[in-house]
Amino acid sequence: MKIHEYQAKQLLAAAGVKVPRNVVATTPDEAAAGFTQLAGELAVVKSQIHAGGRGKGRFKEQPNQPGVVLVRSADTARENAEKMLGNTLVTIQTGDEGKQVSVVLIEEGLKIAKELYVGVVVDRETGGPMLIASSEGGMNIEDVAHNTPEKIIHEAFDVEAGLLGYQARNVAYRLGLDGVAVRNAEKLLKQLCQFFIDKDCSMVEINPLVVTADGDLVVGDAKVTFDDNALFRHQDLLPLRDLNEEEPNEVAAQKFGLSYVKLEGNLGCLVNGAGLAMSTMDIIKYHGGAPANFLDVGGGANVEQVTEAFRIILADPNVKGILVNIFGGIMKCDTIVTALLSAYDNIGIKVPLVVRLEGTNVELARKMLAESGKKITIGTDLTDAAKKAVASLGA
Amino acid sequence: MSILVDKNTRIICQGITGKSGLFHSQQCRAYAKEHRPGENVFVGGCTPGKGGTEIDGFPVFNTVEEAVQKTGANCSLIFVPPPFAADAILEANDAGIGLIVCITEGIPVLDMARVHRAMVGSKSRLIGPNCPGIITPGVAKIGIMPGYIHKPGSVGLISKSGTLTYEAAWQLGNVNLGQSTAIGIGGDPIIGTTYIDLLEMFQADPQTESILLIGEIGGNAEVQAAEYIKAHVTKPCAAFIAGATAPPGKRMGHAGAIISGGSGTAAEKQAALEAAGVEVAKSPADMGAAVQRAIAKRK
Numbered sequence: 074m075k076i077h078e079y080q081a082k083q084l085l086a087a088a089g090v091k092v093p094r095n096v097v098a099t100t101p102d103e104a105a106a107g108f109t110q111l112a113g114e115l116a117v118v119k120s121q122i123h124a125g126g127r128g129k130g131r132f133k134e135q136p137n138q139p140g141v142v143l144v145r146s147a148d149t150a151r152e153n154a155e156k157m158l159g160n161t162l163v164t165i166q167t168g169d170e171g172k173q174v175s176v177v178l179i180e181e182g183l184k185i186a187k188e189l190y191v192g193v194v195v196d197r198e199t200g201g202p203m204l205i206a207s208s209e210g211g212m213n214i215e216d217v218a219h220n221t222p223e224k225i226i227h228e229a230f231d232v233e234a235g236l237l238g239y240q241a242r243n244v245a246y247r248l249g250l251d252g253v254a255v256r257n258a259e260k261l262l263k264q265l266c267q268f269f270i271d272k273d274c275s276m277v278e279i280n281p282l283v284v285t286a287d288g289d290l291v292v293g294d295a296k297v298t299f300d301d302n303a304l305f306r307h308q309d310l311l312p313l314r315d316l317n318e319e320e321p322n323e324v325a326a327q328k329f330g331l332s333y334v335k336l337e338g339n340l341g342c343l344v345n346g347a348g349l350a351m352s353t354m355d356i357i358k359y360h361g362g363a364p365a366n367f368l369d370v371g372g373g374a375n376v377e378q379v380t381e382a383f384r385i386i387l388a389d390p391n392v393k394g395i396l397v398n399i400f401g402g403i404m405k406c407d408t409i410v411t412a413l414l415s416a417y418d419n420i421g422i423k424v425p426l427v428v429r430l431e432g433t434n435v436e437l438a439r440k441m442l443a444e445s446g447k448k449i450t451i452g453t454d455l456t457d458a459a460k461k462a463v464a465s466l467g468a
Numbered sequence: 469m470s471i472l473v474d475k476n477t478r479i480i481c482q483g484i485t486g487k488s489g490l491f492h493s494q495q496c497r498a499y500a501k502e503h504r505p506g507e508n509v510f511v512g513g514c515t516p517g518k519g520g521t522e523i524d525g526f527p528v529f530n531t532v533e534e535a536v537q538k539t540g541a542n543c544s545l546i547f548v549p550p551p552f553a554a555d556a557i558l559e560a561n562d563a564g565i566g567l568i569v570c571i572t573e574g575i576p577v578l579d580m581a582r583v584h585r586a587m588v589g590s591k592s593r594l595i596g597p598n599c600p601g602i603i604t605p606g607v608a609k610i611g612i613m614p615g616y617i618h619k620p621g622s623v624g625l626i627s628k629s630g631t632l633t634y635e636a637a638w639q640l641g642n643v644n645l646g647q648s649t650a651i652g653i654g655g656d657p658i659i660g661t662t663y664i665d666l667l668e669m670f671q672a673d674p675q676t677e678s679i680l681l682i683g684e685i686g687g688n689a690e691v692q693a694a695e696y697i698k699a700h701v702t703k704p705c706a707a708f709i710a711g712a713t714a715p716p717g718k719r720m721g722h723a724g725a726i727i728s729g730g731s732g733t734a735a736e737k738q739a740a741l742e743a744a745g746v747e748v749a750k751s752p753a754d755m756g757a758a759v760q761r762a763i764a765k766r767k
């Protein structure tokens with residue numbers, strides 16, 4: 074689960090991490106009042122969406138308006154907020170459709186001496202959490218890792234003990250900090266790593282982490298993602314979820330125990346199992362088609378789930394045909410076909426449908442399909458099914 | 469021979485009184501009865517609070533320790549729900565269970581980090597979590613895979629996925645290739661047994677003549693496996709990587725199946741495997757044939 078920058082900063086502040094003084098605004102007047110309340114010479118007005126690249130992003134309705142702006146008066150704070158709120162911000166990460174901004178953050182300006190990068194992730198190789206840091210703050214960390222890998226510091230830490238003092242100091246010195254900044258960094262890095270563990274995060278990213286002229290370390294921007302599988306023990310975090318940021322069909326799919334990801338193509342697919350679902354997308358592409366989605370109906374696909382799966386696939390107007398690929402193991406093929414046929418009637422499928430079945434009771438299942446009187450094409454194997462499904466789009 | 473599972477394997481199920489736990493325990497027991505009539509292979513289960521009872525002929529114990537004492541179990545199949553699954557793994561580890569197979573999907577990743585830490589230096593081996601389990605065809609099935617699609621034979625099969633493994637086993641069957649042992653290592657970011665652990669075992673196993681490795685996007689385990697193959701594996705190897713069409717930054721069903729920061733793509737994994745001399749199937753329909761090609765090349 075992703076959250077907004079302003080929410081991340083509130084949680085980090087509660088954990089003792091230093092964040093800039095700020096005010097959350099949902100109207101232009103609140104933005105103006107926020108500037109006045111901060112009582113500084115300058116402030117930053119920041120659009121709140123989950124995607125990055127906001128500073129370089131522009132609004133669909135206001136093509137000259139950037140997503141992040143430095144302002145020097147309450148009036149300019151109001152004007153900028155007015156052009157942001159309710160409008161659609163397009164950045165390098167949002168895709169062409171962009172994301173609607175409904176909250177802006179008004180934040181005090183900082184005296185920036187240096188910008189660093191700090192992140193915490195789960196490292197697969199060491200099987201535990203890892204702190205990542207770089208002196209190249211404010212830049213895309215993936216570019217830094219690619220172009221100058223020597224500037225990335227990795228520090229694996231123990232999930233029970235947290236980041237130890239000496240580990241934090243080692244990182245601080247390698248970042249080129251000195252004096253009071255080292256002590257501040259030790260404190261902040263330990264807090265961040267503890268926050269990561271306490272809240273079951275899957276990622277915490279502070280970019281930039283600002284070092285001020287006084288050696289203070291302050292969170293410039295914050296991205297926090299929580300492990301969905303651990304949310305059951307963090308009920309307090311659930312209200313932070315913003316459904317407006319999520320693909321509505323992906324949200325609907327979750328409610329029915331389905332795993333769905335929308336893609337750009339026009340051939341929908343319905344598959345059991347994540348690996349087979351990815352492979353089905355791949356074979357569609359391999360035979361010249363373009364998959365419209367990833368959809369895993371899981372191991373126990375029943376009538377309700379299969380019906381919902383078809384509904385979700387067909388909610389995408391790009392879909393011009395559907396390929397069903399089921400390997401029936403414990404779940405027998407005939408059971409799946411029963412669900413498939415009911416779903417077919419429930420939904421009233423109008424686009425070409427190609428079904429490939431294999432596994433337990435496959436003969437019975439194919440017979441049921443053939444005798445159903447429905448316009449369903451049977452694929453004899455994976456290749457045959459993919460070719461027929463791709464061809465069906467041209468018909 | 470085979471790896472990890474043999475005629476001495478004695479299985480219990482943690483979570484045997486749950487719906488899935490009981491169903492799959494019955495399936496595994498039936499598989500053992502069919503292939504090794506008269507032998508007691510699936511010896512019972514555990515559910516705290518239900519010790520001393522019986523369910524469909526399986527004796528139920530409160531603790532794994534007690535189950536081990538009373539039944540001689542050396543393998544545990546775990547169906548405990550996600551919030552308690554890490555605890556179940558460590559209970560089996562502490563009771564000295566040699567082979568722990570965790571099917572549970574959805575365990576918090578930091579729970580698995582704690583398991584990983586606690587099992588450093590342990591004599592127990594964990595398979596999974598979030599996996600279909602392990603099968604030595606004709607000997608024992610410890611997992612949720614349909615037993616009949618796996619024929620006894622000479623291919624060592626390692627996969628991150630469930631139904632894609634069944635697809636592979638079925639394709640292998642179509643070209644008259646069975647498996648020595650087939651293992652699902654799981655689709656989570658932190659898992660117990662890795663590709664490399666199993667490559668080492670398959671390389672050493674006399675029954676295994678070739679290896680099929682099925683991977684997917686996310687992480688770099690397949691790249692490490694490729695490096696290991698290049699340096700240490702002399703048997704013919706084939707591979708398939710799922711997710712060539714997956715967009716970056718989106719989790720594809722499995723918790724670990726995500727391309728992040730431009731790394732973990734199918735293309736880079738395929739390239740690494742090809743560079744290691746592995747026969748890479750470009751289409752998922754080509755897995756069986758790829759193993760045949762790998763074998764033919766060595767002759």
